[in-house]
Amino acid sequence: MDSPAIPVMRPRLPDADALLPYLRRIDQTRVYSNMGPLARQLADILGAHFHCPAHPLANATLGLAIALMAMGPPAGSLCMVPSWTFAASAHAIILAGMVPFLVDVDEASGMLVPEMAADFLPRAPGHVGAIMPVSAFGHPVDIAGWQDFRARHGLAVVVDAAAGFDTAQGGDLPVVISLHATKVLGAGEGAFILCRDTDLLHRCATTSNFGFSADRQASMAGMNAKLSEYHAAVALAAIERWPQDRGHIMALTRKLAETLPQTAGWRGEVTRAFAANTLNLEFPSGWQAAEARFAAAAIETRRWWGGGLHRHPAFRHCPHLPMPETDRRADLTLGLPFHGDLDGVALRRIADVARACLDDQP
Amino acid sequence: MDSPAIPVMRPRLPDADALLPYLRRIDQTRVYSNMGPLARQLADILGAHFHCPAHPLANATLGLAIALMAMGPPAGSLCMVPSWTFAASAHAIILAGMVPFLVDVDEASGMLVPEMAADFLPRAPGHVGAIMPVSAFGHPVDIAGWQDFRARHGLAVVVDAAAGFDTAQGGDLPVVISLHATKVLGAGEGAFILCRDTDLLHRCATTSNFGFSADRQASMAGMNAKLSEYHAAVALAAIERWPQDRGHIMALTRKLAETLPQTAGWRGEVTRAFAANTLNLEFPSGWQAAEARFAAAAIETRRWWGGGLHRHPAFRHCPHLPMPETDRRADLTLGLPFHGDLDGVALRRIADVARACLDDQP
Numbered sequence: 102m103d104s105p106a107i108p109v110m111r112p113r114l115p116d117a118d119a120l121l122p123y124l125r126r127i128d129q130t131r132v133y134s135n136m137g138p139l140a141r142q143l144a145d146i147l148g149a150h151f152h153c154p155a156h157p158l159a160n161a162t163l164g165l166a167i168a169l170m171a172m173g174p175p176a177g178s179l180c181m182v183p184s185w186t187f188a189a190s191a192h193a194i195i196l197a198g199m200v201p202f203l204v205d206v207d208e209a210s211g212m213l214v215p216e217m218a219a220d221f222l223p224r225a226p227g228h229v230g231a232i233m234p235v236s237a238f239g240h241p242v243d244i245a246g247w248q249d250f251r252a253r254h255g256l257a258v259v260v261d262a263a264a265g266f267d268t269a270q271g272g273d274l275p276v277v278i279s280l281h282a283t284k285v286l287g288a289g290e291g292a293f294i295l296c297r298d299t300d301l302l303h304r305c306a307t308t309s310n311f312g313f314s315a316d317r318q319a320s321m322a323g324m325n326a327k328l329s330e331y332h333a334a335v336a337l338a339a340i341e342r343w344p345q346d347r348g349h350i351m352a353l354t355r356k357l358a359e360t361l362p363q364t365a366g367w368r369g370e371v372t373r374a375f376a377a378n379t380l381n382l383e384f385p386s387g388w389q390a391a392e393a394r395f396a397a398a399a400i401e402t403r404r405w406w407g408g409g410l411h412r413h414p415a416f417r418h419c420p421h422l423p424m425p426e427t428d429r430r431a432d433l434t435l436g437l438p439f440h441g442d443l444d445g446v447a448l449r450r451i452a453d454v455a456r457a458c459l460d461d462q463p
Numbered sequence: 464m465d466s467p468a469i470p471v472m473r474p475r476l477p478d479a480d481a482l483l484p485y486l487r488r489i490d491q492t493r494v495y496s497n498m499g500p501l502a503r504q505l506a507d508i509l510g511a512h513f514h515c516p517a518h519p520l521a522n523a524t525l526g527l528a529i530a531l532m533a534m535g536p537p538a539g540s541l542c543m544v545p546s547w548t549f550a551a552s553a554h555a556i557i558l559a560g561m562v563p564f565l566v567d568v569d570e571a572s573g574m575l576v577p578e579m580a581a582d583f584l585p586r587a588p589g590h591v592g593a594i595m596p597v598s599a600f601g602h603p604v605d606i607a608g609w610q611d612f613r614a615r616h617g618l619a620v621v622v623d624a625a626a627g628f629d630t631a632q633g634g635d636l637p638v639v640i641s642l643h644a645t646k647v648l649g650a651g652e653g654a655f656i657l658c659r660d661t662d663l664l665h666r667c668a669t670t671s672n673f674g675f676s677a678d679r680q681a682s683m684a685g686m687n688a689k690l691s692e693y694h695a696a697v698a699l700a701a702i703e704r705w706p707q708d709r710g711h712i713m714a715l716t717r718k719l720a721e722t723l724p725q726t727a728g729w730r731g732e733v734t735r736a737f738a739a740n741t742l743n744l745e746f747p748s749g750w751q752a753a754e755a756r757f758a759a760a761a762i763e764t765r766r767w768w769g770g771g772l773h774r775h776p777a778f779r780h781c782p783h784l785p786m787p788e789t790d791r792r793a794d795l796t797l798g799l800p801f802h803g804d805l806d807g808v809a810l811r812r813i814a815d816v817a818r819a820c821l822d823d824q825p
Contacts, residue, residue, distance in 0.1 A: 111493065112493060112495060113493055114489075114493075114495055116486075116490045117483055117486035117487055117489070117490055120486060121479055121483075124478075124479035124482060125479055127476075127479070128478045128479055131473065131474060131475055131476075132644075133474060133476055133644035133649065133651040133652075134643065134644050134651050134652050135644075159521060159522070159652070160521070160687045160689075161687075162673075162686050162687040163525075163686065163687065166686075188673045188674070188675070188681040188685075189673060189686075189687060191681070192673060192674070192681070192684065192685055192686050192687075193686075195560070195684055196558055196686055198557070198560070281496065282494075282495035282496050282497075282691075287495065289495040289496050289691040289692065289693050290495075290496050290521070290687075290689065290691040311524075311550045311551060311554060312550070312554070312777050313550070317765075317766070317769055318769060318774075318775050318776060319550040319553070319554070319775040319776065319777035319778065320775075320776050320777060321776075321777050322554065322557055322777055323550075323554050323777070324524050324525065324528075324551075324554050324555075324558055325522045325523075325524040325525065325551060325554075325652075327522075327652065329644075329651040329652040329694065330651065331651050331693045331694065331697065332691065332693060335693060403679075404679070407679060407680060412680075413680050413681035413682075414680060414681065414682050414683075415674050415681035415682060415683050415684055415685070416681065
């Protein structure tokens with residue numbers, strides 16, 4: 102192949118010049134972490150952007166663990182989570198002292214939805230103390246539905262919206278959004294929790310700072326998951342240019358819709374109306390065959406969620422229900438390149454291989 | 464009071480100009496986390512500095528949890544830890560799925576020493592799966608002694624040397640050192656693990672990256688505790704100027720020895736031969752009276768370790784043995800200002816109040 106390789110992911114965070122004004126402020130305050138002025142400014146700006154109080158954190162994995170810990174479900178109880186998610190969801194549940202209870206996702210959305218969770222509850226092999234719905238690759242989560250579910254069942258609900266910066270909504274329950282470098286709005290490492298319940302959000306903040314009450318006494322289980330002033334600086338610089346960045350992502354998304362076939366399985370993904378950081382398509386002949394075709398064309402791909410949680414060695418022992426839809430998605434889904442470096446030539450190369458994959462016999 | 468307030472802590476990390484060359488490299492690589500080039504360079508430089516393989520991490524609390532998780536002690540077993548430590552030690556033990564077992568410290572060193580731990584083992588109320596010795600405010604830990612202990616008892620040992628950048632030694636067991644802004648060498652947030660057992664260090668690294676094996680399968684429990692390239696940049700810039708910074712800290716330490724009375728209780732602290740980030744003195748009349756005197760003189764103080772773990776509400780339920788020495792230290796110890804902004808005038812103000820405190824009747 103003479104064509105240059107196309108990486109599956111190629112972030113571009115604010116450069117040194119964009120960071121410099123924030124770094125000069127750090128030099129002046131000489132505050133470097135512990136909810137300093139930049140982290141507080143970030144919380145304010147996120148709060149205004151989402152019309153919901155926000156608290157910044159070191160990363161989303163810790164954010165999910167913290168939200169669970171702050172809601173105080175019984176130690177050792179089960180946390181229902183869709184198997185179709187990133188490994189971090191289950192790791193966070195274990196960090197919070199709970200046991201992941203792996204369940205299937207909805208055929209239409211690829212997500213655990215409240216009605217399914219209600220059906221699964223009586224089939225749990227133990228006491229369910231919490232539920233963690235997951236935004237599938239940034240698709241919007243039914244926050245109102247989960248609030249109803251929580252009110253009806255009295256269970257803790259923490260929403261993993263790691264890739265959901267552009268679709269996240271605040272609610273009475275914690276919604277955790279990642280600011281990792283690979284996300285649409287990246288700070289390198291970082292995350293934040295949205296929550297209208299300000300007492301609960303305050304408990305999350307306390308949990309992220311060693312469970313310290315005002316007198317530096319650990320009043321509850323906790324950890325260090327504070328966002329430093331440096332990462333707050335990167336996040337603030339990234340938010341400054343978010344309108345342009347979002348515009349570029351949506352322009353690229355529109356090109357996908359023009360370039361890729363809109364088969365029944367692909368339409369929802371290539372015509373999505375929100376800014377996402379990945380492109381995950383289902384290949385009827387399976388991800389392996391597609392991966393091989395793309396690799397031969399020097400196009401990098403990735404199974405962002407692998408085979409689902411229940412196929413990771415670390416989570417195989419976790420209680421689970423049958424999950425035909427997760428298995429179907431895991432067997433077919435492959436992540437293609439999707440980032441700002443893709444030009445028309447690269448997009449056409451990707452589309453040509455994708456079209457060829459569709460011609461493969463399942 | 465007309466005298467300006469003296470803060471207890473006043474970090475000064477590398478400024479924007481010192482960071483700029485590293486930030487330009489980040490702009491070139493467009494790698495922002497996930498053990499990028501700067502984090503790898505930091506690992507190499509730390510390895511050379513300590514003559515021991517090192518792995519950088521997001522912070523020391525997570526580093527301690529990760530080291531425990533990587534050593535795989537039985538879930539739910541006890542981890543023996545001195546009560547005379549910062550809250551993070553116990554939080555890390557709980558994050559790792561273990562139960563803190565709180566014990567006393569040695570009168571001479573203020574630390575849990577191997578002989579004491581051996582004595583405490585048969586008095587544990589359950590199965591002890593690990594031990595976490597703690598460096599008291601940066602004082603050196605007997606690594607050889609703990610290696611012997613580990614060999615003799617077959618127990619996991621993880622050393623909390625959070626404040627021990629200047630005294631830490633590598634060994635066959637994980638030693639966790641903080642790079643928090645308040646430490647002698649600060650990166651804002653950050654930490655690293657030293658360990659000569661490269662298989663174990665690799666397991667720590669894997670644990671810090673979602674337990675992922677090469678194929679992005681979670682092979683073990685894990686989390687995200689990666690050090691970003693931004694914090695690696697701050698750490699690298701801080702290491703560049705470490706010889707000068709250490710020189711300044713040691714010059715300040717020598718001034719302490721000239722300015723403060725070298726009573727029996729204070730001599731060890733004010734004549735210490737290593738760079739520390741705090742100054743913790745025992746006041747025979749108790750910390751409360753001393754705190755009041757310093758506050759009246761506009762001098763900020765802090766009880767860095769409060770009353771010991773067993774007095775934090777979050778850890779009161781943890782199994783513990785009697786701890787007369789911890790209680791004695793907790794009742795008397797107060798942290799005084801100790802940082803690079805202290806000039807001769809400030810030092811004399813601190814010394815005057817400290818001397819007056821000694822005259823108080825216990």
